[in-house]
Amino acid sequence: MFFFSFLYSQFFVTPALPDHDFSNQTIIITGSNSGLGFEAAKQFLALHCFKLIIAVRSTSKGEAAKQSLLETNPHISASQIEVWPLNLSSFKSVRAFADRASSELERVDALVENAGLDGGRFVLSEDGWESTLQINVISTCLLAVLMLPKLRQTAERFKGTPHLVLVTSDTHYWARFEERNAEGGILRALNDEEKFNSSDRYAPHFLLAEGKFRFPALQSQLKLTFHPPLRYATTKLLQILFIREFARRLKSSPSASYRPILTLPTPGLCHTPFFGQMKPPENAVSHPLGTVTHYAMKGMLIALSRRADVGARTIVTAACAGKEADGAFMMDGQVREVVGWVLTEEGRRVQEKVFREILAAAGVKEGDLV
Numbered sequence: 001m002f003f004f005s006f007l008y009s010q011f012f013v014t015p016a017l018p019d020h021d022f023s024n025q026t027i028i029i030t031g032s033n034s035g036l037g038f039e040a041a042k043q044f045l046a047l048h049c050f051k052l053i054i055a056v057r058s059t060s061k062g063e064a065a066k067q068s069l070l071e072t073n074p075h076i077s078a079s080q081i082e083v084w085p086l087n088l089s090s091f092k093s094v095r096a097f098a099d100r101a102s103s104e105l106e107r108v109d110a111l112v113e114n115a116g117l118d119g120g121r122f123v124l125s126e127d128g129w130e131s132t133l134q135i136n137v138i139s140t141c142l143l144a145v146l147m148l149p150k151l152r153q154t155a156e157r158f159k160g161t162p163h164l165v166l167v168t169s170d171t172h173y174w175a176r177f178e179e180r181n182a183e184g185g186i187l188r189a190l191n192d193e194e195k196f197n198s199s200d201r202y203a204p205h206f207l208l209a210e211g212k213f214r215f216p217a218l219q220s221q222l223k224l225t226f227h228p229p230l231r232y233a234t235t236k237l238l239q240i241l242f243i244r245e246f247a248r249r250l251k252s253s254p255s256a257s258y259r260p261i262l263t264l265p266t267p268g269l270c271h272t273p274f275f276g277q278m279k280p281p282e283n284a285v286s287h288p289l290g291t292v293t294h295y296a297m298k299g300m301l302i303a304l305s306r307r308a309d310v311g312a313r314t315i316v317t318a319a320c321a322g323k324e325a326d327g328a329f330m331m332d333g334q335v336r337e338v339v340g341w342v343l344t345e346e347g348r349r350v351q352e353k354v355f356r357e358i359l360a361a362a363g364v365k366e367g368d369l370v
């Protein structure tokens with residue numbers, strides 16, 4: 001079902017830029033040197049945002065992006081765009097960024113957590129976590145939590161409604177996420193190198209029957225691990241679980257009147273440098289047909305894609321969405337249901353567990369959140 005609604009969205013829906021005025025607002029966008037983040041930056045400026053923080057792991061790439069934004073927006077002064085370093089593969093960098101934002105910025109009206117990657121290969125971060133897990137999930141959630149006081153302060157002082165936008169993906173529908181019942185903990189299981197690249201755990205459901213790949217002969221012949229998102233889909237699901245639980249807790253916290261709206265947009269499949277990260281899995285490389293399949297798949301994805309500026313409109317829409325979108329997944333600028341099992345009793349239990357585990361991994365005490 002999801003596959004058909006995905007195709008419908010890609011072929012027949014063109015999200016529109018919201019009719020919203022971001023005057024006086026300060027907006028932080030992570031990973032805004034390229035792709036969707038860069039296009040979203042352009043759109044926020046076009047909608048009159050006052051200050052833009054380009055949060056990037058490479059300040060030279062960030063400065064190049066700033067230059068390009070200034071050239072296309074001659075009415076904007078150079079001081080309205082700042083490039084700040086942020087490397088999500090390091091908790092130290094995330095904490096330094098949040099400290100700086102909290103002390104130097106007068107207000108933060110939207111924190112757009114857009115940076116992310118599809119690692120594909122198992123690489124450990126300096127903090128000892130598999131990199132995709134740390135960058136897309138643990139550090140991204142840590143930044144969200146650390147920025148909460150500033151977002152609240154902005155709500156109180158400027159009587160507005162700040163937004164915390166985490167750019168997620170419809171690939172979360174594909175994640176089989178068997179680790180959800182892992183005895184030693186979910187994140188610990190996901191950090192196990194031996195289990196990292198098992199393709200049939202993450203293959204789209206239409207290729208599976210009773211949890212097994214439908215075409216085992218073909219799979220072994222081609223060494224078929226062509227499905228690109230692998231770990232990526234799981235990290236996108238974890239983002240959704242974390243934000244849903246975060247929003248649920250914020251709504252019932254004593255300081256509920258001053259809180260940001262938390263949104264989870266998917267931009268849809270978009271043509272960005274992201275596709276450049278998709279490398280053939282190691283076992284596909286060892287077989288020529290595996291490599292051919294990989295590149296055929298990549299070509300097909302590019303053919304299906306939206307332009308990056310069209311996808312970015314969904315991010316800008318999520319940064320000014322109303323209360324109905326609080327804690328919700330959004331597709332084409334509208335609230336959509338997440339994958340079904342998340343709404344079950346098991347889903348609620350796993351959501352809470354994921355939230356607690358991520359906080360613990362990021363070194364945050366639950367009590368500090370309220």
Ligand SMILES: NC(=O)c1ccc[n+]([C@@H]2O[C@H](COP(=O)([O-])OP(=O)(O)OC[C@H]3O[C@@H](n4cnc5c(N)ncnc54)[C@H](OP(=O)(O)O)[C@@H]3O)[C@@H](O)[C@H]2O)c1
Nearest residue numbers: 031034035036057087088089114115116169269270272274
């Ligand atoms: N493109 C799609 O079809 C699609 C679909 C659904 C969701 N998304 C999501 O949209 C977001 C943006 O992706 P995109 O398509 O625009 O790809 P992109 O152009 O590759 O942008 C990714 C950004 O994340 C940054 N980044 C990667 N690792 C980082 C780290 N350790 N610390 C800080 N920044 C880091 C990258 O910086 P560098 O340039 O330095 O590498 C880049 O600026 C991602 O979260 C992605 O999951 C994309």
